[in-house]
Amino acid sequence: MAKYVCKRIGMAILTLLIITFLLFFLVRIMPGNPFPSERMSAEQIANKRAEMGLDDPILVQFVRYMSGVLRGDFGKGTSLYNGAPIKTVLSSAISNSFRIGGIAILLGTAVGLILGITAALHRGRFLDSFCTVFSILGVCVPSYVFLIFLQYNFSFRIPFFPYFFDPSRFLFSSVIPSLSLSLFTMSTIARFTRNEMVEVFDSDYVRLAESKGMYGRNLVMKHVLRNALIPIVTVLAPLVVDLLTGALVVEKIYGINGIGKLMVDAIAGEGIDYNYVLALGILYSALYIGIMLIVDLLYGVLDPRIRVSAKEGDA
Amino acid sequence: MKKTLSLLLCVMLLVTASFTALADNDTYLGVMLGTNVMSLDTNLATDGDSFEVIADCIDGLMQMDADGAAVPAIAESYDLSDDGLTYTFHLRDAKWSNGTPVTAQDFVFAWRRIAQEAGEYAYMLDEIGNIKGAAEIIGSEKADPSTLGVSAPDDKTFVVELNVPVSFFPSLMYFPTFYPINEAFYTSLEEGTYGTSPETFLSNGAFILEDYTPGTANLSLKKNPDYWDADRIKLAGLKYQVVGSSDNALTAFRTGALHAVSISGNQVAAAEKDPELSKDLTVTGAGYLWYLSFSQTEKNAQGGMLANTNLRLAISNAIDRDNLVDNYVMDGSLATYTAVPPQFAASSTTGEDFSADQDMFSDYVGYDPDKALAYLEAAKTELGVDEFSFSMIYGNNEGDEVGKVAQAIKEDVEDALPGVTITLQPMTKAERLDKMQNDNYDIALTRWGPDYADPMTYLGMWVTNNSNNYGFWSNAEYDQLIADCTTGAYITDYDARWEAMYKAEALVMQEAVIAPLYTKALANLIAENVNGIQFHPVALNRVYKDVTME
Numbered sequence: 025m026a027k028y029v030c031k032r033i034g035m036a037i038l039t040l041l042i043i044t045f046l047l048f049f050l051v052r053i054m055p056g057n058p059f060p061s062e063r064m065s066a067e068q069i070a071n072k073r074a075e076m077g078l079d080d081p082i083l084v085q086f087v088r089y090m091s092g093v094l095r096g097d098f099g100k101g102t103s104l105y106n107g108a109p110i111k112t113v114l115s116s117a118i119s120n121s122f123r124i125g126g127i128a129i130l131l132g133t134a135v136g137l138i139l140g141i142t143a144a145l146h147r148g149r150f151l152d153s154f155c156t157v158f159s160i161l162g163v164c165v166p167s168y169v170f171l172i173f174l175q176y177n178f179s180f181r182i183p184f185f186p187y188f189f190d191p192s193r194f195l196f197s198s199v200i201p202s203l204s205l206s207l208f209t210m211s212t213i214a215r216f217t218r219n220e221m222v223e224v225f226d227s228d229y230v231r232l233a234e235s236k237g238m239y240g241r242n243l244v245m246k247h248v249l250r251n252a253l254i255p256i257v258t259v260l261a262p263l264v265v266d267l268l269t270g271a272l273v274v275e276k277i278y279g280i281n282g283i284g285k286l287m288v289d290a291i292a293g294e295g296i297d298y299n300y301v302l303a304l305g306i307l308y309s310a311l312y313i314g315i316m317l318i319v320d321l322l323y324g325v326l327d328p329r330i331r332v333s334a335k336e337g338d339a
Numbered sequence: 340m341k342k343t344l345s346l347l348l349c350v351m352l353l354v355t356a357s358f359t360a361l362a363d364n365d366t367y368l369g370v371m372l373g374t375n376v377m378s379l380d381t382n383l384a385t386d387g388d389s390f391e392v393i394a395d396c397i398d399g400l401m402q403m404d405a406d407g408a409a410v411p412a413i414a415e416s417y418d419l420s421d422d423g424l425t426y427t428f429h430l431r432d433a434k435w436s437n438g439t440p441v442t443a444q445d446f447v448f449a450w451r452r453i454a455q456e457a458g459e460y461a462y463m464l465d466e467i468g469n470i471k472g473a474a475e476i477i478g479s480e481k482a483d484p485s486t487l488g489v490s491a492p493d494d495k496t497f498v499v500e501l502n503v504p505v506s507f508f509p510s511l512m513y514f515p516t517f518y519p520i521n522e523a524f525y526t527s528l529e530e531g532t533y534g535t536s537p538e539t540f541l542s543n544g545a546f547i548l549e550d551y552t553p554g555t556a557n558l559s560l561k562k563n564p565d566y567w568d569a570d571r572i573k574l575a576g577l578k579y580q581v582v583g584s585s586d587n588a589l590t591a592f593r594t595g596a597l598h599a600v601s602i603s604g605n606q607v608a609a610a611e612k613d614p615e616l617s618k619d620l621t622v623t624g625a626g627y628l629w630y631l632s633f634s635q636t637e638k639n640a641q642g643g644m645l646a647n648t649n650l651r652l653a654i655s656n657a658i659d660r661d662n663l664v665d666n667y668v669m670d671g672s673l674a675t676y677t678a679v680p681p682q683f684a685a686s687s688t689t690g691e692d693f694s695a696d697q698d699m700f701s702d703y704v705g706y707d708p709d710k711a712l713a714y715l716e717a718a719k720t721e722l723g724v725d726e727f728s729f730s731m732i733y734g735n736n737e738g739d740e741v742g743k744v745a746q747a748i749k750e751d752v753e754d755a756l757p758g759v760t761i762t763l764q765p766m767t768k769a770e771r772l773d774k775m776q777n778d779n780y781d782i783a784l785t786r787w788g789p790d791y792a793d794p795m796t797y798l799g800m801w802v803t804n805n806s807n808n809y810g811f812w813s814n815a816e817y818d819q820l821i822a823d824c825t826t827g828a829y830i831t832d833y834d835a836r837w838e839a840m841y842k843a844e845a846l847v848m849q850e851a852v853i854a855p856l857y858t859k860a861l862a863n864l865i866a867e868n869v870n871g872i873q874f875h876p877v878a879l880n881r882v883y884k885d886v887t888m889e
Contacts (some may be wrong), residue, residue, distance in 0.1 A: 055766075057773040061385070062787075063459045065806055067478060071457065100531060104377065108535040108553040116552040180594045187596035188580050191550060191557060276583050279556035286554055289375060292736055296769055 032320055036313045040306070044093075047305040048086050051298050058102035058298050076102060078298075089302070098303040104290055110303050113286070118307070121275070121282035123194070125268040127202040132209025132267075133260065139210070140217025141244070147222060155214055162211025168273040171204035175278070188279040201278045205271055209263045216259055220252035227251075254326055261319040265312050283307065366575035367559065368869065368886060371582045371591070371600040375554055379534035381449065381515045382458040387788070387880045393515045394879045395560055395577060396542040398567075400428050400446070400497070401512035403882060407792060407875050409510040413441055413519070413543070413567075414497070423504030423831060428497040433567040435521050436542040443491030445519035451484040453516055460516045460790075466799070467791060468511055469826070471500040503826045506687070506833055507793045514791065514878045519543070545572045545884050556581040573887045585739070589864070592619075598866040598888075599881075603739045604669030607862045618867060622671035625788070625861045626876025628680040628797065631655075631731075631748070631854040632775065632783045632809045640729055640781040645810075647722055651851035652703060653714035654782075657755035658748055659706045664857050667743040671860040676704045678801075678847040679794040679840075680858040683876040686837055693794045693840070700848035704855070708755040715756045728760040732775075733784035734768035744856070745784050775809040783809065786859070792877045794840045795825065801852050812852045817843055 098110035143155035272284035290300035402412035414428040465473035471488025488500035546560035561576035637643035660674035829836035871885040
């Protein structure tokens with residue numbers, strides 16, 4: 025197991041390194057100028073480029089950049105929030121995105137599981153159909169449409185929640201964005217849980233357990249849900265990353281200072297900001313790779329068979 | 340299951356209820372920002388929104404009055420030497436928000452820092468302000484910033500020495516580039532952190548930073564109780580909200596979440612018909628001149644075809660500017676036929692707007708398809724070419740209307756000028772700028788906002804080798820006229836300088852160096868109970884010092 029974990033972690037780090045280098049190179053051939061100034065003279069811009077080391081060979085730049093990153097220093101923006109170190113800007117954006125995304129994940133998973141289990145237990149009846157319709161709706165309606173719906177109804181027509189995100193009332197103003205973000209997760213989880221559970225219910229080992237006199241909560245929790253969880257964890261992982269990073273439009277509309285909005289600003293702002301695009305690219309990749317790693321390792325915990333086959337694979 | 344569900348609902352209700360109780364501080368003015376505040380550092384800020392927030396918090400030597408004239412702020416008064424080269428500002432008693440007094444040394448420190456670090460607006464010190472030593476420091480990496488012509492003989496006296504007299508120098512003093520920074524406070528901070536949080540920023544002005552992180556979509560300022568003119572400030576504070584779309588802004592305005600928003604042209608017509616909104620609608624000048632820039636180098640436009648004056652005149656005369664502002668921009672913007680837009684620079688002797696007369700150059704610019712065709716025929720003969728195909732670049736993130744304006748120009752030109760084809764190339768503003776700076780375009784739909792209230796903020800651009808002269812036009816007579824106005828013969832004779840600038844502008848129009856299109860306006864909605872927001876086309880777009888909320 026330890027060998028397997030080490031190998032997986034090693035692979036993850038290597039992948040991240042390759043992605044970082046590609047990003048580093050690609051960002052530099054994108055159209056646009058890191059110093060989009062209409063007022064600086066050519067000498068001033070040349071001085072700025074030299075100051076940032078943008079005229080050095082790309083490998084030299086990369087090594088210098090990586091040694092900074094390893095020390096936790098992502099540099100400064102070239103055109104965005106130019107005074108502030110990226111670390112400072114990023115940390116407040118991450119904390120906002122993660123808190124709102126976190127609430128959405130918890131809410132989405134919890135309600136999704138409840139809906140899925142309810143549907144599976146009431147297969148073929150009204151509650152099942154209700155959950156199915158709900159999850160189809162939830163998957164089809166983009167989160168920002170739901171956000172606008174909530175914003176219009178519960179901030180404008182009934183002025184209860186704030187119309188824009190307000191950091192001084194974090195939890196309260198997180199309700200609308202978190203709810204709209206959680207919809208997709210909720211529906212996806214509900215659908216998967218229902219289908220997986222129905223499948224497990226029909227399996228021989230559950231029939232055996234039932235014939236042995238096991239029923240009710242004990243049966244559902246111990247045998248059905250646990251076996252149904254593996255595919256759910258697999259879909260949950262990319263959903264988590266999507267929620268943490270893909271709240272782009274929701275953040276923009278609701279005025280949340282998060283990483284999705286930061287990414288849009290870095291690319292489509294006045295100039296293309298090399299350092300922000302890079303830092304965010306690394307962050308996205310690290311998140312994705314990290315969560316995939318965790319999922320891989322979680323499989324082993326949830327399903328002993330995967331542990332065994334991994335061991336065999338190592339041998 | 341039912342139990343869990345009802346428990347969950349109860350908790351949610353409790354949480355929301357408890358938070359609503361904390362809600363709402365109505366005495367704050369809610370204001371929409373179109374873009375993020377990029378920086379609160381006077382050396383790094385480059386956009387109007389950032390300048391506005393900085394000016395809410397920091398007072399310079401002078402401030403703007405309702406008409407945009409310079410009136411004393413931190414400087415109680417100033418003297419000008421007889422040769423017009425030395426300004427001596429006498430400072431009043433004012434305090435930074437950490438309790439330390441504002442001194443002349445704070446200005447010396449801030450100005451030297453701008454010259455040394457040479458950000459985008461450093462050119463205000465040398466090219467515009469003509470401050471002694473500035474050009475040398477900004478141009479080189481090694482020059483000693485203490486050679487800048489500023490000094491502080493004592494805490495309350497700040498002296499500036501200029502290379503040549505600059506008639507509008509006092510009005511530069513309300514521009515954020517010239518604001519003070521407390522040296523002891525600045526040097527106590529970790530490098531790069533100045534102005535990145537309320538803790539790392541000092542105010543001496545009307546408001547104090549209350550809640551801010553770089554890149555935030557919502558920031559708030561509260562009234563500064565120690566402001567030297569605190570009695571004047573009636574607002575408890577300001578809440579800025581970055582709003583990406585004007586639809587969202589309009590709804591936010593209706594909810595009362597925002598008290599001042601700007602809306603797009605196609606919303607104006609709807610707002611005018613709405614009995615409630617029409618009362619709140621105010622159109623103000625934004626100062627930006629939108630124009631066409633023509634690349635005249637051989638590299639572009641079929642081997643430099645646009646270097647032909649008749650061809651440029653043909654295009655300029657083919658465009659129906661009234662149609663552009665009435666049917667596409669629709670927010671009260673003004674069709675413009677002068678290289679210097681109206682409404683921002685008035686003569687200090689007569690008070691007359693430099694560009695009040697829009698028919699001044701009607702011989703060269705206007706909407707006249709017949710004349711345009713005649714110019715085209717002349718160009719065809721001169722160039723020996725019958726077909727012209729040019730690309731026109733424009734930014735697709737510079738406003739809802741820009742794409743439509745580009746399309747309308749293309750149609751006008753192609754209708755009036757047979758044989759001329761325009762291909763539209765939308766791109767981001769950054770890419771557009773990059774292409775223009777690298778002389779890699781034929782025609783560009785671009786804009787320029789005035790940095791100071793003098794026609795030179797526009798006319799200075801068309802001098803040979805100016806970095807904003809994207810068309811690479813060059814005219815010795817023009818260069819001489821501008822030199823005379825900025826550093827030479829006319830600097831002490833205000834009226835002669837004014838006349839010389841008209842002469843220079845005439846050259847730009849006769850040769851169609853640019854094709855001016857329209858002067859942008861802003862359509863604002865301001866809540867009925869809010870009074871006293873000042874709008875300016877130059878320097879600080881909105882000032883809140885006299886705002887009251889009933």
